[in-house]
Amino acid sequence: MGIRSFAAELLLPASLQARRDKPPSQASVGATGQPAAATFASLSALLGYLGKADHKKILEAYRFADEAHLGQYRASGEPYITHPLAVASLVAEWRLDAQAVMAALMHDAMEDCGITKPELIERFGAPTAELVDGLTKLDKLQFSTREEGQAESFRKMLLAMARDVRVILIKLADRLHNMRTVAAMAPPKRVRIARETLDIYAPIAHRLGLNLIYRELQELSFEHLHPWRHAALTKAVARARGTRRDIVERVRLDVERAYASAKLKVQVSGREKTVFSIYRKMREKHAGFAQVSDIFGFRILAPSLLECYGALGVLHQLYKPVPGRFKDYIAIPKPNGYQSLHTTLVSPLGTAVEFQVRTETMHAVADSGIAAHWLYKHIPSATAVPRMRPSAWVRCG
Numbered sequence: 544m545g546i547r548s549f550a551a552e553l554l555l556p557a558s559l560q561a562r563r564d565k566p567p568s569q570a571s572v573g574a575t576g577q578p579a580a581a582t583f584a585s586l587s588a589l590l591g592y593l594g595k596a597d598h599k600k601i602l603e604a605y606r607f608a609d610e611a612h613l614g615q616y617r618a619s620g621e622p623y624i625t626h627p628l629a630v631a632s633l634v635a636e637w638r639l640d641a642q643a644v645m646a647a648l649m650h651d652a653m654e655d656c657g658i659t660k661p662e663l664i665e666r667f668g669a670p671t672a673e674l675v676d677g678l679t680k681l682d683k684l685q686f687s688t689r690e691e692g693q694a695e696s697f698r699k700m701l702l703a704m705a706r707d708v709r710v711i712l713i714k715l716a717d718r719l720h721n722m723r724t725v726a727a728m729a730p731p732k733r734v735r736i737a738r739e740t741l742d743i744y745a746p747i748a749h750r751l752g753l754n755l756i757y758r759e760l761q762e763l764s765f766e767h768l769h770p771w772r773h774a775a776l777t778k779a780v781a782r783a784r785g786t787r788r789d790i791v792e793r794v795r796l797d798v799e800r801a802y803a804s805a806k807l808k809v810q811v812s813g814r815e816k817t818v819f820s821i822y823r824k825m826r827e828k829h830a831g832f833a834q835v836s837d838i839f840g841f842r843i844l845a846p847s848l849l850e851c852y853g854a855l856g857v858l859h860q861l862y863k864p865v866p867g868r869f870k871d872y873i874a875i876p877k878p879n880g881y882q883s884l885h886t887t888l889v890s891p892l893g894t895a896v897e898f899q900v901r902t903e904t905m906h907a908v909a910d911s912g913i914a915a916h917w918l919y920k921h922i923p924s925a926t927a928v929p930r931m932r933p934s935a936w937v938r939c940g
């Protein structure tokens with residue numbers, strides 16, 4: 544049964560009746576040429592944490608959104624429904640509730656398709672309609688200046704308007720997918736969206752502790768605002784990765800041997816600064832790429848909080864710490880909930896190497912921030928996750 548057949552089973556609101564008898568169009572086909580139902584299947588695969596009743600509601604919201612956006616296309620030429628599906632998938636990865644996933648699927652329905660709030664309330668309930676309405680109001684705000692004070696005021700306005708933090712999370716997912724696909728837009732619009740993302744949305748993601756999204760938004764913005772600089776630095780990092788491979792490997796082996804000798808079971812992994820963070824450091828220090836030493840670092844995941852400090856002690860016995868470069872964010876977490884021990888050590892070859900030490904739970908919170916509030920509701924063993932009310936997390940910073 545095709546997408547239009549699915550939609551035909553449902554009672555459509557009056558605002559959609561005019562579209563009801565249109566012939567099938569490309570809106571029934573995904574970017575790969577496969578039916579859009581296959582795209583919904585990818586979202587459905589992420590919903591295992593929800594019950595069958597929620598699955599049914601989300602499928603209904605998908606059918607509704609698919610019909611609402613029938614005949615609409617993105618700048619890339621893809622059917623518009625591919626965008627709400629991608630946003631909903633990001634929201635599902637954070638394990639937000641069914642209302643949030645439904646709102647993500649319908650987040651453009653009021654603004655772009657003439658759907659009214661009463662229609663959504665009648666069909667999907669007031670909580671979901673409120674989320675969609677909140678997203679619609681955020682979209683109507685216009686940011687038109689780069690002045691830093693204005694950007695901060697705008698961020699505060701966004702956070703204040705979103706009485707439910709899920710609105711901000713859906714909005715960030717929306718912006719992330721838009722940035723991932725912004726290359727299809729005309730250069731002036733691409734630059735405007737990238738600037739707005741770097742000034743407004745990336746700082747909000749950081750404030751909420753969504754570090755994976757924060758870094759990706761920064762990186763994508765930088766790539767589209769300064770494509771030549773981004774390309775040049777990307778090549779420089781790739782070259783440095785090759786020339787410093789022996790140094791990184793030696794440090795890794797030294798660290799693993801030290802922990803084995805101390806009988807500490809930890810996970811050691813290498814990490815690399817993003818191109819944007821290197822660029823920012825170069826600007827702050829008025830330095831060239833060659834003067835930025837801590838491009839590569841290591842992350843140590845320990846089984847427990849006490850073992851984090853034990854792991855730190857092993858590192859300080861192995862290499863000499865750099866004075867003034869130790870931070871204890873476990874004892875004093877950052878306002879957005881981030882916890883970790885940071886230290887910079889001097890390797891045997893004289894290079895500065897940065898280490899982060901934390902538990903696996905702290906690592907998950909470091910990447911997911913406020914989203915961990917939902918992520919760990921579904922994992923009984925994760926009682927150690929710092930609990931902060933979403934409203935308090937939004938006010939923090």
